[in-house]
Amino acid sequence: MRKIQVDSLVPGMRLAKQVLGTNSEVYLNAGVILTSRYIRKLRELGFACVYVYDAFLEDVQVPEVQDVVHEETRRSAIGQLRKLLIDTEASRDKAIAPPKELTQTVYEMVDQIVENPSRMINLSDIRAQDEYLYHHSVNVCVLALTAGAEIGLTRRQLFELGVGALLHDVGKMRIPTQILNKPGRLTKEEFEIIKQHPIWAKHLLRDNPTGASIAAMHHERINGEGYPYGLKLGEISTYAQITGLADVFDALTADRCYRKAHPPHEALELLMATGDYWFEFNIVNSFLAIVAAYPIGTLVELNSREIGVVVETPKGFPTLPTVRVFVTAEEGWLPVPYDLSTLENCRFVVRVLEDEELAFIKKRFF
Ligand SMILES: [Fe+2]
Known part of the structure; x- marks a missing residue:
């Protein structure tokens, strides 16, 4: 599951979390396959982001974001x-x-x-x-x-x-x-x-x-x-x-x-x-x-040229997350990702990847 800008949604994506209004009215349910009409409606209602299942990242299993309050x-x-x-x-x-x-x-x-x-x-x-x-x-x-x-x-x-x-x-x-x-x-x-x-x-x-x-x-x-x-x-x-x-x-x-x-x-x-x-x-x-500088689910590239998704941020070190690495410069797209603590391994985030870049990277390796 990943948070994505409504502007980057394409028909066929599947919602991972229901989209709710202020009075808990359900605009769209989790599991719904997005059509261009739904995407247009989300935009009209002023939603900037939603959660979707990401087929590319299904193996990576990003943990669900836990809010500090329920x-x-x-x-x-x-x-x-x-x-x-x-x-x-x-x-x-x-x-x-x-x-x-x-x-x-x-x-x-x-x-x-x-x-x-x-x-x-x-x-x-x-x-x-x-x-x-x-x-x-x-x-x-x-x-x-x-x-x-x-x-x-x-x-x-x-x-x-x-x-x-x-x-x-x-x-x-x-x-x-x-x-x-x-x-x-x-x-x-x-x-x-x-x-x-x-x-x-x-x-x-x-x-x-x-x-x-x-x-x-x-x-x-x-x-x-x-x-x-x-x-x-x-x-x-x-x-x-x-x-x-x-x-x-x-x-x-x-x-x-x-x-x-x-x-x-x-x-x-x-x-x-x-x-x-x-x-x-x-x-x-x-x-x-x-406050985590890179919230769970953010795609990042490290100074070691490893690419992965943020799965956790240790308290007190907002810019040094633990990253589930699934692409390395030497081995390309890994069959089994690994978790890397940037705090413990002297790495740092050099940039945040845009949604479209993931599709581009995937194409390069498959
Ligand atoms: Fe104010």
Whole structure:
């Protein structure tokens, strides 16, 4: 099973994981053979990636990606948040109080993350464009909780962080959608309106001071370049910095209406550059420890010219995965692949292979 860009799908491929909407409605079931009509529909619905069985890689048996939180928990968080935000929009100025089911879901996320300290985040997120805000908010929450657990926050602190991270962008409910989803560059005036969303969020979350402060400060940067207040180092809470960094990382790795997603290894490189500049170093480091630069199923070439698929990433070494090698420079396509730890064998990834390259390589050897 492998994650593949919807743009690279061809009719005849078989879906390996069902494609679900936010309310758990099944768009397509696992096992379905994709037709051009299905592929067109997936594109129209705004899905960037799906999981397919890959005939080329069937012998290689890539392990299934395990999310740091259970799929059902993630899905119920998305559904509950969606309901809360729709209600908020309807009730205009009423203060937001997260309903009991939602806080319960945040507790569940905290438990699942704390109980699995060795798990790395392997980006496996598949989302429809029109549901961006809900998926993004839940992703930011999961990333923030995993980074927070890495820093050593207590369960109580993680819960506070989780609720704030989940609701960090509620202020966007007040921004006109034509500005929020504008495909082109924003004008100066439009950006000034966008810059108001942390202030709106602070107002809406007035009954939850910690959540309000996270939402108000998630776009602040320690060098003073952030908005809306231009706060500096010492003035921005750890919770807000963790949420801000999670927000940047998730936005970089998502397909948006105005640009294509960055692969995680590129996004991590960009994050590294923000250390001591936008965010404090210990916070950036906590992210580097928990996010796999090359998620399970990524096709990579090593400096030894071995080609394989990532099957695991050791905690704390995001760029040094274990690779199931199936092509070597000397022997070509191997009848039996072998696992190679790049960490233990002084190898490194030189590049990520595109989907089409695998077919090309296979043709070269058979
Ligand atoms: Fe935001």
